[in-house]
Amino acid sequence: SAVISQxxxxxxxxxxxxxTIQCQVDSQVTMMFWxxxxxxxxxxxxxxxxxxSEATYESGFVIDKFPISRPNLTFSTLTVSNMSPExxxxxxxxxGVAGRDQPQHFGDxxxxxxx
Amino acid sequence: xxxGEEDPQALSIQEGENATxxxxxxTSINNLxxxxxxxxxxxxxxxxxxxxxxxxxxxxxxxxxxTSKKSSSLLITASRxxxxxxxxxxxxxxxxxxxxxxxxxxHLIIQP
Numbered sequence: 001s002a003v004i005s006q007x008x009x010x011x012x013x014x015x016x017x018x019x020t021i022q023c024q025v026d027s028q029v030t031m032m033f034w035x036x037x038x039x040x041x042x043x044x045x046x047x048x049x050x051x052x053s054e055a056t057y058e059s060g061f062v063i064d065k066f067p068i069s070r071p072n073l074t075f076s077t078l079t080v081s082n083m084s085p086e087x088x089x090x091x092x093x094x095x096g097v098a099g100r101d102q103p104q105h106f107g108d109x110x111x112x113x114x115x
Numbered sequence: 116x117x118x119g120e121e122d123p124q125a126l127s128i129q130e131g132e133n134a135t136x137x138x139x140x141x142t143s144i145n146n147l148x149x150x151x152x153x154x155x156x157x158x159x160x161x162x163x164x165x166x167x168x169x170x171x172x173x174x175x176x177x178x179x180x181x182t183s184k185k186s187s188s189l190l191i192t193a194s195r196x197x198x199x200x201x202x203x204x205x206x207x208x209x210x211x212x213x214x215x216x217x218x219x220x221x222h223l224i225i226q227p
Contacts, residue, residue: 001160033214042203043158045214058214090155098212101146101165104205108157 002027002095006107013083013114020079021110023093028073030098034066037090037109046091049076083114121204121218129226134191136221138204139184145207147180148215149189152201161189161202194225 003026013019023032032049047055047068055068070076080087090111096104120139128134140147146165150158164171164180164187171178177190191198201222205215 004157006157031212035214037155042219043205043215043217045216048214092157094158094214101163101207103148103160103163104207104215105160106150106158109155111155 001103001105002029004093004095004105004107006093006110008110009108010111011113013112015084015114017083018079018081019083019112020077021091021093023076023078023107025074025095029095030073031096031104032070032076033094033096033104034068034076034078035092035094037092039088043092046078049078049093080112083112085114088112088114121202121221123221124219125222125224127224127226128194130194130196132194134194134198134223134225136189136202136204136223138187138189138218140187140204140206140216140218141185142206142208144182145209147178147187148205148207149176149178149187150203150205152203152220154200158203191223194223196225196227199223199225 005024007022034046035043037043045058046061047057049055049068049070051070067079090109092109094104094106148163149161152158162173162178164178175192180187201220203220204218
């Protein structure tokens with residue numbers, strides 16, 4: 001399976017600031033996704049990162065708050081903008097191959113705390 | 116969304132015993148996947164079962180799928196302390212082109 005590197009692994013940020021999380025995969029993959037895991041909760045899909053075009057956001061998530069880039073098939077970034085304590089979560093990227101019945105594989109996540 | 120439900124939310128057993136976790140979902144799926152998460156880190160993929168399969172094995176893991184009841188179970192046999200983790204089911208309704216919809220998870224504690 002693909003090796004996924006996510007940076008930073010953790011950060012503590014001040015409210016009102018923004019942080020960009022990077023996700024790098026060691027092979028070309030069709031699909032890249034971003035998820036949020038709030039404390040003690042399950043994972044929720046934020047968006048699908050589309051190469052060379054705007055990401056596809058799930059209900060409740062907007063581009064102004066979570067801008068996403070995907071310049072090529074192996075790299076994507078998620079920015080958490082104008083952060084508040086409610087944004088304290090683990091953010092995870094995952095990769096997959098479009099086509100039936102392929103598992104998604106996840107990076108180690110970024111643990112974000114907002115003061 | 117087809118948010119799944121898992122039960123139990125927490126399970127504590129003795130080492131060597133079997134652990135069973137259940138998952139239910141709401142809409143049709145292409146496949147269902149089980150993941151393990153240790154201490155809030157990344158997810159490790161355990162097993163994928165297709166919608167036309169009823170049972171699948173991988174080592175000490177056994178997964179069943181009942182699409183008529185929209186439910187799945189994960190059995191871990193002969194549990195070990197290293198199995199202590201949170202376990203999540205996730206459904207794929209888009210054939211890999213969509214993200215996954217996760218259940219709430221079961222936190223499993225194996226007592227030595």
